[in-house]
Amino acid sequence: MPPDERRNRRKGSERQRRLGVVRAPSPRRVTRPPPMHRLRTSLEDPVRQFQASLLLLLAVMVSGTLGYHWIERLGWLDSAYMTVITVATVGFGEVRPLTPAGRVFTMGLILVGVGTGAWAATRAVEVMLGQTLWLSVQRRRMRQSLAGLRDHYVICGHGRLGTRIERDLRARGEPFVVIDWEEAIEETFLAENIPHVIGDATQDEVLRTAGVERARGLVSALDSDASNVLAVLSARGLNPELLIVARANSESSEPKLRRAGADRVVTPDAIGGHRLALALLRPAVHDLFNEIFSFGVQIAIDVGQITIEPQSPFAGQTVAGCDLRRVRNVSILAVREPGGGFVLNPDAERVVAPGETLIVIGPAEAVYELEAMYSGD
Template sequence: MPVTRTSESYRRRSLLSGVPQGAAALRRVAVALAGLVAVTVFGTVGYMLLGLSFIEALYQTVFTVATVGYSEVYERTAAAEIFTIILIVIGVGTVLYNLGVLVEAVTEGHLREYLWRRKMDTSIEQLRDHLIVCGYGRVGRASTANLVDRGHQVVVIDSDAERLAGIEVPFVVGDASSDDVLRAAGIDRARALICALDTDAATTYATLSARALRPDLVIISRARTIDSKAKLVLAGATRAVNPQLIGGRRMASFALYADVAEFLDEVMHDDDIEHRIEGVRLGNRSPLVGRTVAGVDVPGLCGATLLAVRKPRKGEFVPTPAGEMVLEAGATLIVFGTPDQVDRLRGEAGTLAS
């Protein structure tokens, strides 16, 4: 059945307002069934007061309300006939209302939509250490595809239901700056959040909301202009990224250093390449803290190559660090190796990925 533009617009508005039509349809079904039960109880009690047994009264009520038209099981008195007329008027109206509500819920898909949404919400509630992508435009779509290809669990937030049609990852339709929407996406259990909304203002509001809910969350925000990068960091972004600036720099790198740029591009983004450049951050209780680079011997420890060390609290990078350099808590080891080698280093360091 084709959906008119009016009904589709109404459906989107009701999703964004937080009152899905599916929930309203389920409530109408519940009210209708409650009315049917009330009429059945009313009829059964009434016939019992007229002298029928419970089974006889229930039987008489059911076929009267259902308009089946079997012969009466009661003695035909004026009181019984008046009560039956009242029951028919009330009962038939209730049955017709029930049929109308059920047909509407099934044919318009509201009930199916509600049950599907509940299933989606349940799947999101079970996620742990996932990533949230706010905005499913070109940048959000590319980020989601890359994360999924690398085996990560992703939840997408977007205010436009049409953008999310056919998406294969869990999603929430709503305003990414809303605390309720962020909680529905599981922000309290998320590993990181990528914010790439249509405007810098929307991205800033969503970043502020996410940072207020999770002070420790890694938040990567897309900046449409260079000037907005600093503002997004002030709003709480761990890092603000300008895709145009990065794209321009990469194009220049390919023009000047094609082989180097292509190698780094494949290492960072090509799933067919086994080796990766990854970071391992040292926690306060890591056994590597306080030891020298030479004493740790990363290649001998796990087989990976140590490229650089970043000092704590987003400090400077030290490429090819000297052997006598002492590793501090909060420092990040930038290594080049296979996933197994990096996992062994994390195991030795007792840390998670940076």
């Protein structure tokens, strides 16, 4: 991570605490959800529901056996037999005539036992004959894979922008997780093997499930600016070091998102309008941008960045001495200085210093290899 970004994030966190916007916890502190919340979340799984119904049915059978043994003084086998025929409602006769207390107990056992048995049977049919078992197994595998993710990206929103972001990250081979509240899309996620969490991206628990505390970056591309502000606030509170990019549907929302903790704010309408004007006034420049920034199946040209760490082989070299154009067929477009300023088309004799960032352009594969080899975290 460049030193200027570290300073900006630290200043942003301190500014949010002074304004009372975010109460920043320890950077990697993990808060476990309440036990009742964990139980409720677990029981949303149909397989868990089936297991719970079997446990409840077993409890009913044990209670019925003990009841007949204590109330009617029956032997253990006869007590179990009476419990089974009562819960199953098969209509077999009693082992012996029941006392009034035994009849009252039997009526209660029928009401509880029949309901429990019907619930267990329904869950069993749903799990075994429908898509429930497959979905449950896939969800469990997904949760296990999410628990092992580190240094990934979190995408809040699977709309048009979110889908494009997913495609770009997949093309670059970057790990990511998608958060979306629409349950109907879950089967599509599972079929396409897209790491995901179904839930509200403004909620802390949903962000924790997506591993935001271990993530490298987050993009909030939700439909409303209010939701994006809440998502940014929640993510910044959970991970003060997180790189956050937010979508702004209107330019008036940009300062609010920055105050909430976003490092970068993008307004799609403004960018779209600029691209339309560029296509009208400078069509050749527009076509070049379209070639660079339009990801398809085959990516020909791309722009990348290489952060110069003290141990980097480029530190202390001149722009010409880096020799990227001859060795990698990659050209240096600009150098970003630690203070945030840019030096466009740098002179060949300019010395590259640690903490600076090289902005390069060239064949996509060559750019990705350079980023993987030399970019520091």
